[in-house]
Amino acid sequence: MTLNRNLSSDMNILLVLFGIAALFEILGWLLMGQSFLFNTKRLTIIFLQVSIIGIIAVGVTQVIITSGIDLSSGSVVAMSAMVAASFAQASGGFMMYFGGISDLPVIIPIFIGIAVGCAAGWFNGAITAYTGIPPFIPTLGMLVAARGIAVLYNDGSPIIGLTENFKFIGSGIMPVIIFISVAFIFHILLTRTVYGRRTYAIGSNEEAARVSGINIKSHKVLVYTLAGGLAGLAGVVMCARATLAQSGMGQMYELDAIAAAVIGGTSLFGGRGRITGTVIGVIILGVIMSGFTFLRVDFYYQEIAKGLIILSAVIVDQYRHNRSVSGAS
């Protein structure tokens, strides 16, 4: 029964995805005289672009299921990318970050990037859980602080000259494979394990979860830490793909990730959401943005559209919530 309901709610979002794709296909033939969808190059680019946002969105989905929020993801991406890249430089470059450290095995920068993200996430989680302040405040503070650290780390200059092994993580369809694996792992974790049950329990009714013996504080810290770690991983993949790390990376990515999660059916009221929905949500966002570029809509209007999409998704979520509350009583 639960399976059926999950399937049917994902069905709705899938229909939205198909509808939007069909719309752009028709507009493509009308306005540009060519196909939008049946273009393997465009499809590949869409999937590559959404992979980075997708990795972040997997973490953000879990945070939102606990009825939290994380506004720091974009800055954490930049900070992790900078630190990871500084440990991934090939020898012989002329702009070495650490003079003596080069050509390290690829696992070290990956691990360090994820660890930096985890540390930022842990900080977010600890402040949210132990002080009880609204989560958008500490994560807003982290948005500013992590961006500041990313800029300071190399005085605003990019870090270049990465090893071939490190660049491999971002080459070809590697980002898509990493995104799908991450989504699969966390889908299993959320649907099949105690970790998932606790995450949903805290989001639906924190007081009840506390009474039933769940350690709310440590679980929240865990969820935010995982979200930070995923943002760190996204930073690693992103700088590997760009073959350099820059302090301006990932600006506003947190909004895309939140939008993807909410479009995918995750409720900002907590207790409700699925990774499968988020994956579809990320693809919807990617199709819309790529469709706008395809129709040569000005970049500025894409930003405005993104803001309106977030607004509409949250309003629909609110409407659904109101209906389910009045339906229950």
Add this chain to the structure above:
Amino acid sequence: MTMINFQKAYTNLLSEDRGILLVLIGAVFIFELLGWIMQGQTFIFNSQRLFIIILQMAIIGIMAIGVTQIIIMAGIDLSGGSIIAIAGLVAASLAQTSDNFRAVYPTLTDLPVIVPVLAGIAVATLLGWFNGAVIAFTKIPAFIATLAMLVIARGLARGYTSGKQVSFFVEDFGVFGSGATPIWIFLSLALIFHILLTTTVYGRHNYAIGSNEQGARMAGINVKRHKMLVYSMAGFLYGIAAIIQTSRAETAQSGTGLMWELDAIAAVVIGGTSLMGGVGRITGTIIGVLILGIITSGFIFLRIDVFYIAIVKGIILVVAVVVDQYRHKNSHNR
């Protein structure tokens, strides 16, 4: 009646703001001490520096007056900086001289100065009203609605002139940013809204909604209309801030005001306004703005990298909210 209320406002000023005033004096004292140790000169007894500190904070201060009223109502507004960018550009595009060959509207030059001023303020008020209407009627969390506006208004600002700067203004437009005018505008607005909040029905409704929205509704307050009014009022203040900023910089660009909303929120929270709603004062916000200004300018004085200031501001914001949370818990336990 009015006299008594004024007296009440005055006593509040003295008793409740004493704590933050001590923080301000402490911050000044530390930078003065560090100034003599590290730079061999005074920090505070430099009239030029003092003037610049207050001048720089006047614009953030005007924003913060609007944000204070929103936070008292248990709301939040993250869109201030972006609204300033679009309002500044709209005002600037209508304030250009006719001897400019690349005017945004070649037919609309040399207009009387009131036109750009009203246009800028109107755009900002409209966007503020939109925030309020979305929040009041859809009941979505205020930080999401205004986060969307942050993106939308910034997009509007970039699209308005396709990212190009707008400059060469008529001479009269320079008035608002010259000399100490921004400070006088800031102080007058602070006084007006202090009186509005402490002595009028507008203020009472504001505090009532922030302390207990359900109760306020039961008591017959039109909560939706009041929310729209307060968010529009904040937009109006962002509009004034945009005019001053554009006039002072003698140019408008789409990147203006990036992250200023955070400075304004930090100033408000440092000044003792509670994010839980129902508690807050304009006088506290003024001191909060000064504290933020002293810290920023103190860091520059000690030649500390600007990016450290970003990190410290992030930390200050979080610490101020945590302190507020503990105060809130204590007041509940009592």
